[in-house]
Amino acid sequence: MSALSRIAYPVAGLLVIAVVWEAAILLFRIPTFVLPSIPSIAGALWGDLPALLAGLRVTLYEAGTGYVLGAVAAILLALVFVLMPLVERAAMPIVVAVNSVPVVAYAPVALVALGMGSASKIAMVTLAAGFAVFVNAMNGLKAVDPAAVNLLRSFGAGPLRTIWTLRLPAALPAIASGLRVAIVRSIIIAIVAEMLGAYAGLGQIIYLATQQVDFLRVWAAIVLASAASMAIYGLVAWIERRLVWWK
């Protein structure tokens, strides 16, 4: 696809949605608090921009910190599990049990233990992002061709050397797609956690605006969160393509 059509098609899609959106408001007389018009959302976004950007900064700080912590912890844990099958057998049920509940369900615990500030949000993002990366890293590290492992063993390679030379690079595509999925999840979890109790952040702005029946502000925050999320996803996907070019 040419560069022009890569931009032209999504723009055309957005235009169609905008037309349908505006037409629906006019045709069905949808009240503003259900669906405000696009120009009014744009106006609210512009007018509130400093406050919204301040909120976005807090949200991105929490999402980013939790994402990095979670990803690093997940990859290390996966390596430990692969190197020590006994540890895996003992600890895997616990990991599965923790992961079988939506991360948001841990929010009350996190808020009580870590308070209303950023720490509780970072903890929850760490958990959510960590699982997404962990599952992929495990799959990738274990899906390595056993014949290739045997080849390295025949050269006299030990487990650590096999991890470094073969398993980790071979698992990189899977780990990278885990990292890509986890970045969006991180931003979602940060916003949801802020809505459940916070001093700042886009989620807190959305929560307060809802309380004040300021739906234009709610929509402005959603649009900003969505735009930021897409931009960061695009960046991570771009890095992924650079990193695992051989797939």
Next chain:
Amino acid sequence: MTDPASDAIIELAGISRTFGGGAGRVVAIDGVDLRVGRGEFVTLVGPSGCGKSTLFNIAAGLADADPGGEIRFGGQRHAGRDLLGRVSFMPQRDLLLPWRRVIDNAILALEVEGMRRADARARALAMMPEFGLAGFERHYPHQLSGGMRQRVALIRTFLFERDLMLLDEPFGALDALTRTMMQRWLLDVWQRHRRSILFITHDVDEAIFLGDRVVVMTARPGRIKLDVAVDLPRPRPAHVATSAGFLRIKSALLDAIEEESMKSFTMAGH
């Protein structure tokens, strides 16, 4: 040729390997005796599923044999696992790592041994012309033809300098023309470097053309059925395949293999 009785690089005596137990018990190989002399080129043929690869894995130290057999390597008795890192092993598929350039795939074993990357690359670079890979050092595996990928796998095996090389159907996936070229080239390299080679193949012509001895294995359970010395002078020209001596060996081998193939065919319930 070396004196076969005195100087063996590897000697397997009474090697068996059983998988599973009870009703699902499968005897893959049963009481195999096999020796490869120093500098000798031994080829191994047999019907599919005769346990050739199992035998190779044992000789490479990748799998354990059942208790009771004996493995002597360089004159000394060894447990299977001791052989890891002492035998140069080339599996059926090239198993090149797609994220490494040709040169870095070639030095894989040297890197595992702890050699500095720059030194290892210099050594590999010097061997590239001999393996027909000069100018392709910086290519990635997906940019190469099947024959070239196989040569990269071979250079990787050669750079892991061990006295014994185990080659598991290295040319099995190549077209006939490339295969002939690769056989001549392998003999050439072998005669200059004088390693001992144990070479698995499905192809009887290949087995005779390459080998000092051809060993035939039986269908499951794998046993040694026939061990024939190939008394054709080297270097062997392409037309050696039409000589009386070649054909005499070939007919003996084909008879033995046909008998075994029929056995495994009927055993499979056809």
